[in-house]
Amino acid sequence: MADENQRSQTGPLKTVTVLGIEVVIYALFLALLLMPGGEILIVEVLLLLAALFYLRRNPALRTQIQELFAANARAAWIGGIAMMLLVPFFVASSPYWLFIIIIAGLFLVACLGLNLQLGSTGMVNLAPAAFYAVGAYTAGLLALGWGLPAWITLPAGAIMAGLFSAFLFIPVLKTTGHYLALVTLAFQFMVTILLDNMEWTGGPQGLKNIPLFSIAGYSFNTDINLGFIVLPAYANFYYLMLLIVAAVGIASLRIYNSWVGVTLSTIRDDEIAAQTFGVQVNRWKLIIFSLGNCFIGLAGAFYSHLVGFISPPNFAFDKSLVMVSVVILGGMDNVFGVVLGSLLLIILPEKLRVVQEYRFLIYGVVLIVMLIFRPRGLLPFKPRDFSDLVEAAKRKRAIPAGSEAAEGRA
Amino acid sequence: MENNRIFWTKDLSISFGGLVAVDHVNIDIARGEVLGLIGPNGSGKTTIFNIITGIYTPTDGDFFFEGESLLGKPPYEIARKGIARTFQISRLCLDLSVLDNVFIGMHYRQKHWLIDAVFRRDLLAREVSEARDRAFSLLSVFNKELVGLAGVPVGALPQIDRRRVEICRAMAMEPRLLLLDEPSAGMTLEEMTELMEDIRKVQEESKEISIIIVEHDMTVIRSISDRVVALNYGRKIAEGTCEEVSHNTEVREAYLGKRGIKI
Ligand SMILES: Nc1ncnc2c1ncn2[C@@H]1O[C@H](COP(=O)(O)OP(=O)(O)OP(=O)(O)O)[C@@H](O)[C@H]1O
Ligand SMILES: [Mg+2]
Numbered sequence: 001m002a003d004e005n006q007r008s009q010t011g012p013l014k015t016v017t018v019l020g021i022e023v024v025i026y027a028l029f030l031a032l033l034l035m036p037g038g039e040i041l042i043v044e045v046l047l048l049l050a051a052l053f054y055l056r057r058n059p060a061l062r063t064q065i066q067e068l069f070a071a072n073a074r075a076a077w078i079g080g081i082a083m084m085l086l087v088p089f090f091v092a093s094s095p096y097w098l099f100i101i102i103i104a105g106l107f108l109v110a111c112l113g114l115n116l117q118l119g120s121t122g123m124v125n126l127a128p129a130a131f132y133a134v135g136a137y138t139a140g141l142l143a144l145g146w147g148l149p150a151w152i153t154l155p156a157g158a159i160m161a162g163l164f165s166a167f168l169f170i171p172v173l174k175t176t177g178h179y180l181a182l183v184t185l186a187f188q189f190m191v192t193i194l195l196d197n198m199e200w201t202g203g204p205q206g207l208k209n210i211p212l213f214s215i216a217g218y219s220f221n222t223d224i225n226l227g228f229i230v231l232p233a234y235a236n237f238y239y240l241m242l243l244i245v246a247a248v249g250i251a252s253l254r255i256y257n258s259w260v261g262v263t264l265s266t267i268r269d270d271e272i273a274a275q276t277f278g279v280q281v282n283r284w285k286l287i288i289f290s291l292g293n294c295f296i297g298l299a300g301a302f303y304s305h306l307v308g309f310i311s312p313p314n315f316a317f318d319k320s321l322v323m324v325s326v327v328i329l330g331g332m333d334n335v336f337g338v339v340l341g342s343l344l345l346i347i348l349p350e351k352l353r354v355v356q357e358y359r360f361l362i363y364g365v366v367l368i369v370m371l372i373f374r375p376r377g378l379l380p381f382k383p384r385d386f387s388d389l390v391e392a393a394k395r396k397r398a399i400p401a402g403s404e405a406a407e408g409r410a
Numbered sequence: 411m412e413n414n415r416i417f418w419t420k421d422l423s424i425s426f427g428g429l430v431a432v433d434h435v436n437i438d439i440a441r442g443e444v445l446g447l448i449g450p451n452g453s454g455k456t457t458i459f460n461i462i463t464g465i466y467t468p469t470d471g472d473f474f475f476e477g478e479s480l481l482g483k484p485p486y487e488i489a490r491k492g493i494a495r496t497f498q499i500s501r502l503c504l505d506l507s508v509l510d511n512v513f514i515g516m517h518y519r520q521k522h523w524l525i526d527a528v529f530r531r532d533l534l535a536r537e538v539s540e541a542r543d544r545a546f547s548l549l550s551v552f553n554k555e556l557v558g559l560a561g562v563p564v565g566a567l568p569q570i571d572r573r574r575v576e577i578c579r580a581m582a583m584e585p586r587l588l589l590l591d592e593p594s595a596g597m598t599l600e601e602m603t604e605l606m607e608d609i610r611k612v613q614e615e616s617k618e619i620s621i622i623i624v625e626h627d628m629t630v631i632r633s634i635s636d637r638v639v640a641l642n643y644g645r646k647i648a649e650g651t652c653e654e655v656s657h658n659t660e661v662r663e664a665y666l667g668k669r670g671i672k673i
Contacts, residue, residue, distance in 0.1 A: 104565070231667070251528050257532055258527030259520045266514045269503035276463050276501075277583065278489035278518035280556035287524070383507040383563050386538050
């Protein structure tokens with residue numbers, strides 16, 4: 001049955017349909033960035049709502065689309081990646097939007113870390129921006145003070161954020177309930193106040209003239225001239241960001257789809273049950289809290305080499321709120337949900353420049369509405385399905401059994 | 411009997427504030443034995459399970475598993491020694507699939523963790539596929555249909571299947587001592603009969619396993635337990651075969667007026 005279904009969903013026509021859907025979404029996204037004025041936003045929001053409403057009324061169509069994408073996963077991925085790679089070409093004329101997309105990518109990396117903590121394990125971290133600051137200042141200080149290159153400062157920022165969380169939070173992780181949320185909140189304000197008052201971090205002026213990325217003598221601050229088109233310098237950062245997003249995204253997906261994911265979900269849903277089945281809850285919380293903050297620190301380090309100038313307000317509590325909102329809005333414990341959340345909450349507000357002052361009011365309203373109507377986010381947690389993994393393992397075992405029969409059977 | 415005993419308690423006591431919930435209780439259980447633990451509501455049965463699994467620390471006394479004191483050990487360590495349990499109020503993770511819930515029972519035997527999960531998917535895949543086969547064979551002992559439902563969130567299953575998944579999760583640990591806390595709670599008579607058969611199957615699967623079962627229903631107790639211990643106000647008031655205990659006057663008085671129980 002399932003097999004038959006699978007077959008009817010493949011074939012050149014189906015592949016074209018999948019790519020077609022992707023192209024339409026992509027085009028709408030680019031139009032949103034490139035068309036001036038707010039009308040396009042209104043049109044697209046209405047389109048989106050109409051589409052959501054229609055899909056809601058037709059669950060059959062929804063499952064059909066899901067199956068279509070599942071059956072043509074490879075084509076869908078290749079198409080998606082190609083489109084990602086082409087973004088700088090389409091927005092070459094407005095580096096500003098490329099910059100915003102890079103920022104969205106950095107938020108995505110940070111929010112994937114936060115999602116590991118908040119979404120997967122249920123640890124409320126209200127200080128992601130503070131760990132972002134740890135990464136950013138570590139990278140900035142190392143680059144300014146010792147002239148260390150980016151390939152050292154990036155991991156250093158990540159590791160420093162991880163170490164901070166390990167040392168500061170060991171005592172807290174043992175407590176249960178809301179202590180962690182409160183302590184992270186205190187940490188958030190402590191970090192902003194310290195950054196404001198310490199000499200060696202530049203005080204309120206922050207760090208200036210942090211060298212931008214350069215790898216093997218190639219400065220990221222140069223435009224890419226391809227002859228037929230000149231990509232703005234931000235394209236360099238964009239591709240590096242894409243690489244990091246891919247690495248962190250794949251790691252997150254793989255963690256979710258493993259024993260670790262099962263363990264974290266159990267800790268989130270019922271700590272007592274987890275302990276009773278042999279889970280070292282405190283150990284896992286520490287590992288995940290640190291790992292999540294490593295991701296956040298990595299994004300922060302990238303940020304300081306992207307903008308070259310960091311100061312305390314960049315890492316204030318409002319940034320933490322945005323990151324928490326991304327995870328809650330997008331979908332707890334769902335990597336794709338976090339992607340969607342970052343796109344919506346970082347890129348849309350830029351389009352809403354007019355209402356900039358009300359930005360946090362809008363965040364607040366969106367969050368409250370979400371918590372009432374879709375408390376699990378736009379793309380909620382999906383039960384894990386290990387069958388792909390198991391099938392892959394079986395196929396792998398079947399091939400050597402055929403070609404090297406003796407060894408395979410033994 | 412003495413040498414064969416796998417688990418025993420010595421003057422186990424715990425009090426919450428002024429309330430003595432468990433009062434110098436001595437129980438023991440032999441390898442392969444099924445011990446019924448009965449008593450009116452609030453007599454301390456669940457509390458004893460919580461002490462044995464390390465969730466509560468006793469205020470007095472000690473308890474031993476396979477000759478070793480488990481006093482003060484954290485729950486995860488006690489689990490790893492080979493003690494598994496189910497909960498009176500089900501503690502399954504309702505959003506997670508049936509398979510995930512059973513997998514957590516195999517938690518500490520799994521070898522491929524973070525690094526392998528990210529970088530060595532082939533190793534992880536092999537382990538997952540073995541674990542899945544094992545989970546399927548466990549599930550099919552209780553209900554063949556559960557195998558087909560392995561990817562469904564547990565919350566979507568009927569009560570009886572949830573109990574089965576919970577027992578499977580405990581069995582996945584390959585425990586040597588299994589604690590069942592009112593497995594029949596909220597079930598109809600038919601479901602209860604099925605469940606009793608399930609528990610017998612558990613014994614058949616693994617002859618060595620010892621079971622302590624808390625039950626209010628005497629038919630269940632009578633049909634599966636080898637020996638019965640009765641508690642009242644945290645104290646052990648009777649011990650012996652089902653017949654002996656149910657004819658004990660103190661037990662009869664304890665139950666009188668408490669709950670319309672057939673003895
Ligand atoms: N954490 C706790 N704090 C305070 N009192 C507790 C706690 N846990 C249990 N008790 C008390 O200890 C006593 C024994 O409770 P327990 O749950 O062990 O009873 P039980 O025999 O399992 O009853 P039931 O048949 O209703 O399940 C009760 O009076 C209960 O209120
Ligand atoms: Mg109880």
